[in-house]
Amino acid sequence: MRTARIRLTSTDYKKLENVCGELRAIAEKTGVKMTGPVPLPTKKLRVPVRKTPCGQGTPTWDKWEMRIHKRLIxxxxxxxxxxxxMRIRVPEEVFVSIELM
Incomplete structure (x- = not known):
């Protein structure tokens, strides 16, 4: 029996968990073996930005962060x-890649 490795990536944690729940429900209905969702390390992208555009005054910084959550099934x-x-409605924020092994 071949297995499919599904990688889910998203910046929105709740939508990612909803898609994982739908996949789990499909596996339970059909009775196939499923492992996961395995949470992979969250990638944090940080961008420090100066608040003042002219460069004068006290150097104050804003720190912006985007978190990328990943799951493996x-x-x-x-x-x-x-x-x-393939029929699951996937939100725009969630990226899915399927690899047959």
């Missing part, structure tokens, strides 16, 4: 399961 790649996975 392995699921048995039966044809009916893969068709159901």
């Amino acid at each position: 392995d699921i048995d790649a039966e044809e009916r399961v893969m068709r159901r996975i």
